[in-house]
Amino acid sequence: MAVRIGFIGTGGIAGAHRKALAQIPKAQMVAFCDADEARAKAAAEEHGGTPYTDYRAMLSEARLDAVYICLPPCFHGEFEDAVIEAGLPFFIEKPIDVDLARATATAAKIAAKGLITGVGYHWRHYDSVDWLQTVIGDQPIGLALGYWLGGTPGVWWWRKWATSGGQMVEQCTHITDLARWLLGEVTAVYAQYNLYRMHEKLEGLEVADAGTATLTFASGAVCTISTSCALEGVGQVGLDVHFGGKVAEIRGGNITIKGGGVEAFTNKALLNPTVREDTFFVDAVDGSGDPTLIRSPYPEALKTLAVTLAMNESARSGQVITL
Ligand SMILES: NC(=O)c1ccc[n+]([C@@H]2O[C@H](COP(=O)([O-])OP(=O)(O)OC[C@H]3O[C@@H](n4cnc5c(N)ncnc54)[C@H](O)[C@@H]3O)[C@@H](O)[C@H]2O)c1
Known part of the structure; x- marks a missing residue:
């Protein structure tokens, strides 16, 4: 139909x-x-x-x-x-x-x-992420390290807290969402932000151009997620997931598993x-x-939004935010 x-x-x-x-x-x-x-x-x-x-x-x-x-x-x-x-x-x-x-x-x-x-x-829809989930199986994930490190988006609405929510809420939300997809629910968040460079270049810039958040999951796993919008011509976007003596480096659709006494192996997503x-x-x-x-139906995305807004709240208040 x-x-x-x-x-x-x-x-x-x-x-x-x-x-x-x-x-x-x-x-x-x-x-x-x-x-x-x-x-x-x-x-x-x-x-x-x-x-x-x-x-x-x-x-x-x-x-x-x-x-x-x-x-x-x-x-x-x-x-x-x-x-x-x-x-x-x-x-x-x-x-x-x-x-x-x-x-x-x-x-x-x-x-x-x-x-x-x-x-x-x-990111939840990469077939390589499906593959990774079958590789991990029941093995506990102890640690994850996420990054959205790059330049400053050009759209006008990105510069203000009120119009974009800042980088943790905006682009880096993909990494928090992927961490939730693989590690489960987040129970606590602590974040610190900095505005150290781009305000000199972009008039009226309010949102942080660097930040790091620490997340605790119900499973006991811990995760850091970092952002920078101050890089020029270089970047790193992805999530590293540690399980069973190995690390899976997720970079878009390409996932490389290293360690565990076996040769590194890369699975490249075949589907868009x-x-x-x-x-x-x-x-x-x-x-x-x-x-x-x-x-990711709307109620699922709402949980990711709650985590990323908790990062902003933590960065402003200096407190750990319990979810
Ligand atoms: N999934 C992804 O990887 C991904 C990538 C890029 C952007 N996004 C998201 O998509 C959203 C839009 O981003 P974008 O890059 O397309 O922004 P954009 O600024 O390029 O496009 C937004 C459009 O909305 C229009 N618009 C604004 N107010 C309107 C209104 N009242 N009525 C009708 N149209 C209106 C604008 O004229 C503009 O054409 C953002 O939330 C962004 O985070 C997601």
Whole structure:
């Protein structure tokens, strides 16, 4: 069955989903809403749909089966409310919000309507991560080290706490989410941040350009996650997971296992994780697929948001935050 999809937000990440959905024959991209009319028109011209600048008009006219919400982190709440009110399943980009109370309220409304949702935590969807889980099996993970070390994102909304939530909430959320996927629930968080370099280069920059958080998991595992947005032309993004005398170095879809007395081995993801997450979502919407294949429905992403916002709270208060 064809699944008629509308977009709210047609910027950078919407482009990645448009490319992925174009590879899924039943996914019909029929409507594109953006506050920037030229962007909405360009997307509509490419895929043959209708451009909108008013999402309410799109929701009432476009006969949609599902919506992709691809907005900056601060623009959440009213869009989700309207989509939920229309009874439509939706896929939303991470971070789902910068306000935990608002996101918690959204989760309750989704539950009340029993809607299918998906969130763009694509690291959970690398087939190499599936492989790693089978390798680890029941072995306890004692330690994990996560990093999102790189440059400063160019989008305007990234510079302010109120519009992006800062780097732990924004890009580095992928690493916290992957740590939760592999290690389980987080019970306590302690973080320290610094603003040491980029404020000299970017006027009005508020968010920290360096930070480290320590996480404790219910399993007893401990994990550090560090960010830097102050590097130039160099970076490191990933998670190192220690188990059974070995370390698995996860770098996007490439996972190298070292140690344990055996030769290092690298498993490279064969599947595009964005196509995979979009396929699971679209198949769940038309009823041909199992909704439990969606690895990050909204309530799951809410838990990751709670952990990353707890990092901010800890960095501000100097306290360990218990979850
Ligand atoms: N999963 C990933 O790896 C990944 C990668 C990049 C971005 N993202 C996330 O996707 C989200 C969007 O990021 P982006 O890079 O696409 O940002 P962007 O700034 O490129 O695009 C956002 C779009 O939303 C539009 N917009 C803003 N307010 C609007 C409104 N009221 N109505 C309609 N349109 C509106 C803007 O005009 C813009 O086109 C962020 O939360 C970001 O973290 C996820």
